[in-house]
Amino acid sequence: MPYDPPDTDTTTVDSPTADTPTAGSTTTADNTTADTTTEITTTAAEEPPTLPTGRHTGCPFDPPAELTALSDRPLRRLRYADGHTGHLATGHAAARAILADPRFSSRYELLHMPVPVPGMPAELPPAPVGDITGLDAPEHTRYRRLLTGRFTVRRMRQLTERVERFTAECLDAMEQAGPTADLVEALAQPVPALMICELLGVPYADRDRFQSQVAVIFDQAADAEARGGAYAGLLQYLNELVLAKRAEPTDDLLSDLTASDLTDEELAGIGGLLLAAGLDTTANMLALGTFALLSNPDQLDALRADPGLAGQAVEELLRYLSVADPILRAALEDVEVEGETIRAGETVTVSVQAANRDPLRFPDPDRLDIHRKATGHLSFGHGAHQCLGQQLARVEMAVVFPALLARFPTLRLAVPPQEVPLRERSNIYGVISLPVTWDEA
Amino acid sequence: MSDRHEPLRIEVDRDRCAGAGMCALTAPEVFDQDDEEGLVVLLRPDPPPEHRPTARMAAGLCPAGAITVGENGDAERAGP
Numbered sequence: 001m002p003y004d005p006p007d008t009d010t011t012t013v014d015s016p017t018a019d020t021p022t023a024g025s026t027t028t029a030d031n032t033t034a035d036t037t038t039e040i041t042t043t044a045a046e047e048p049p050t051l052p053t054g055r056h057t058g059c060p061f062d063p064p065a066e067l068t069a070l071s072d073r074p075l076r077r078l079r080y081a082d083g084h085t086g087h088l089a090t091g092h093a094a095a096r097a098i099l100a101d102p103r104f105s106s107r108y109e110l111l112h113m114p115v116p117v118p119g120m121p122a123e124l125p126p127a128p129v130g131d132i133t134g135l136d137a138p139e140h141t142r143y144r145r146l147l148t149g150r151f152t153v154r155r156m157r158q159l160t161e162r163v164e165r166f167t168a169e170c171l172d173a174m175e176q177a178g179p180t181a182d183l184v185e186a187l188a189q190p191v192p193a194l195m196i197c198e199l200l201g202v203p204y205a206d207r208d209r210f211q212s213q214v215a216v217i218f219d220q221a222a223d224a225e226a227r228g229g230a231y232a233g234l235l236q237y238l239n240e241l242v243l244a245k246r247a248e249p250t251d252d253l254l255s256d257l258t259a260s261d262l263t264d265e266e267l268a269g270i271g272g273l274l275l276a277a278g279l280d281t282t283a284n285m286l287a288l289g290t291f292a293l294l295s296n297p298d299q300l301d302a303l304r305a306d307p308g309l310a311g312q313a314v315e316e317l318l319r320y321l322s323v324a325d326p327i328l329r330a331a332l333e334d335v336e337v338e339g340e341t342i343r344a345g346e347t348v349t350v351s352v353q354a355a356n357r358d359p360l361r362f363p364d365p366d367r368l369d370i371h372r373k374a375t376g377h378l379s380f381g382h383g384a385h386q387c388l389g390q391q392l393a394r395v396e397m398a399v400v401f402p403a404l405l406a407r408f409p410t411l412r413l414a415v416p417p418q419e420v421p422l423r424e425r426s427n428i429y430g431v432i433s434l435p436v437t438w439d440e441a
Numbered sequence: 442m443s444d445r446h447e448p449l450r451i452e453v454d455r456d457r458c459a460g461a462g463m464c465a466l467t468a469p470e471v472f473d474q475d476d477e478e479g480l481v482v483l484l485r486p487d488p489p490p491e492h493r494p495t496a497r498m499a500a501g502l503c504p505a506g507a508i509t510v511g512e513n514g515d516a517e518r519a520g521p
Contacts, residue, residue: 100506148460148479153469155476156462375467376502386461386504394466 048077048085051114051326051349055429056422061292061321062366063353071354075338078349082122084112086347087340090354092361092378094338098348099382104329106385108134111328112347118425130269133277137384146260147270147388150199150253156391159195163399166194171407180414183434188286189215191400192279195392199278200238200271201245201252210237218280220423220432238271239264278389281324282396284423284430289317289401291420291434294413296368300405303370307402313370314397319377320368322353323429327381352378410439449493450511451500453481457507467502468495481507 052066062068067090070076074091089095098104108124116122127134132143167187174186181187193211196202202210216222216230242254242264249255253274257267293300303313327350331342342348356377357365380387387393405411413420414435421432451471460479464472470492473482488496500508 100504144460145478145480149475149477150479151460151462152474152476152479153462153465154474375498380461382504384459384505386459386463388461391462391466 048079049088050079050081051088053115054424055353056424060417060420060422060431061288061295061368063322063351063357067351067354068357071351071358074358075340078114080112080114080347081116082112084347086112086114086349087342088114089337089348089350090358091338092355092358092376095350095352095355095378096382097337098329098350099327099378099385101335102137102384103332103335104348105136105332106134106140106329107136110330110332110345110347112330114326114328114347114349128269129265130267130271131273132270133273133385140384143270144384144388146257146262147253150256151388151391153391156395159198159392160395160399162198163191163195163396164403166191167400167403171403175407178438179440180435180437183290183436184283184287184431185215185433187400187404188290188434189218189279189283191286192282192393192396195396196275196278199253199274199392200241201250201254202241206237206241210234213237214275214279218283220426234275235268235272238268241271242267274389277387278392280426280428280430282393284323284428285317285321285393285397286400287434288321288323288430289397290404290436291413291417291431292317292321292368293401293405294411294436295417299368299370303401304405304409307406309370310398310402311394312372312374313401314394315374315377316368316370316372317397317401318379319356319362319374321429322356322377322379324379324427325352325429326350327352327378350378352381408436408438411436412438447512449487449496451483451486451488451496452509452511453483454507454509455480457505459505459507461504463502463504464499464508467499468492471496472499472508 049066049070052064052070054064055062058065063071070088071090074094075087075089078086078088080086089098107126109126111124113120113122113124132140135143170187170190174181177186190211193214194207197207197210213230213234217227217234219227222230242258245252245255246258246264249258254267254271257270262270293303299313303309329348329350331344331346331348333344335342356362356379359365361376362372362374380390380393414437420434423430423432453472458480460474460481462474462479464481465474468488471483471485471488473484474480475482485492485496497510500510
């Protein structure tokens with residue numbers, strides 16, 4: 001599985017994102033009590049902490065308490081899974097500066113992982129063909145330029161009507177089958193999946209097969225073998241699709257790209273990246289976002305009363321939830337950030353969730369407030385890799401949230417909030433399912 | 442900065458542009474994207490006062506630092 005999303009290059013952030021360890025094994029450092037010293041440099045005697053994970057152990061929407069405790073300084077040393085001593089950026093300004101700086105590389109083979117990822121080698125191989133998230137300029141620029149024209153604000157807005165139609169179809173089916181539904185299965189996953197089908201030009205006849213494979217790949221309960229098999233099947237399908245588009249181009253991204261000098265393998269790989277980046281990310285924003293709104297009734301009521309707030313609410317939910325996190329970079333040369341030197345070869349873990357809760361940038365950051373100006377959040381990354389699909393993600397969320405609230409005025413959780421199953425071991429945070437119910441009209 | 446009388450000079454660098462669309466989203470009266478590569482197109486190098494705040498915000502949000510806002514003759518690139 002490629003990791004990332006829209007790395008910036010596709011629909012939500014860049015990664016690779018570290019999998020969280022299994023429940024209960026949250027890594028905490030010995031010194032997680034916020035120390036208020038103003039000392040900037042770490043003394044040799046101080047053992048750097050490891051990356052705190054496990055949002056599911058506290059409020060499901062907040063960063064782990066240990067991470068918040070480490071956010072007293074914008075940048076600090078961090079101990080990596082393989083023993084590497086690198087850095088952790090938690091301050092918004094520091095994170096933004098690092099992501100914008102070409103002296104930091106995105107190449108997977110240069111990165112150290114902050115926490116061990118089961119099944120992933122300690123030393124990452126270079127990015128697979130088509131996964132532009134793991135490339136630097138000029139290779140990255142060449143690929144990205146072939147794609148950016150397909151993802152403009154104008155083009156994505158033109159897809160609004162289709163998003164509205166898919167959303168209405170999903171809501172119709174949900175209403176007919178209900179009350180009670182799993183929002184993940186009924187709405188959050190199908191809408192982004194259908195939009196990816198539209199982009200890639202997956203024929204209607206193939207969409208069931210496509211959707212069922214996608215469901216297995218992202219099924220947190222499925223075993224690795226089943227998921228790997230589904231992913232291989234999907235890549236196989238994408239290869240077939242590329243050949244079909246070469247033979248008979250239609251109006252979609254893959255057909256467009258067949259006119260470029262990209263190979264079939266590159267095209268299929270790019271298709272896989274768009275899927276990996278554009279589906280799970282948006283699906284989790286929709287489901288976790290609904291959970292967050294249901295947990296903040298005043299915010300939900302405000303959005304239901306004024307759907308014109310949707311654009312702003314989407315930005316705030318992106319900031320507040322930070323589902324794709326963290327983003328990793330490796331210094332290609334010595335770089336000074338916030339008065340500290342990051343040495344050539346050292347990895348920096350940019351904590352999107354911490355940066356998005358930086359009180360210097362967002363006052364009262366732990367409050368979900370859909371009236372705030374949340375632009376400038378780092379949930380789509382920043383810099384040359386900033387999410388390519390972000391405008392599509394915005395359109396999808398701005399359509400789905402208000403439509404859902406309007407369709408079900410009595411929408412509520414069908415289980416106590418603490419029983420909503422959270423994703424504990426995934427590179428994209430969210431809920432495994434979201435049981436909801438409503439009163440029949 | 443008195444926006445009312447000082448001329449504003451915006452410049453864009455299409456070589457740096459990453460095609461993320463933040464400028465066209467934030468200040469559509471000032472910035473657009475071309476349909477081929479999705480790269481920034483500057484519609485108004487000297488936007489009228491009512492569009493200046495969003496133009497400055499767009500410069501600050503640009504992920505690639507491709508937008509420069511110059512005032513009083515000295516251009517300064519916003520962002521990184």
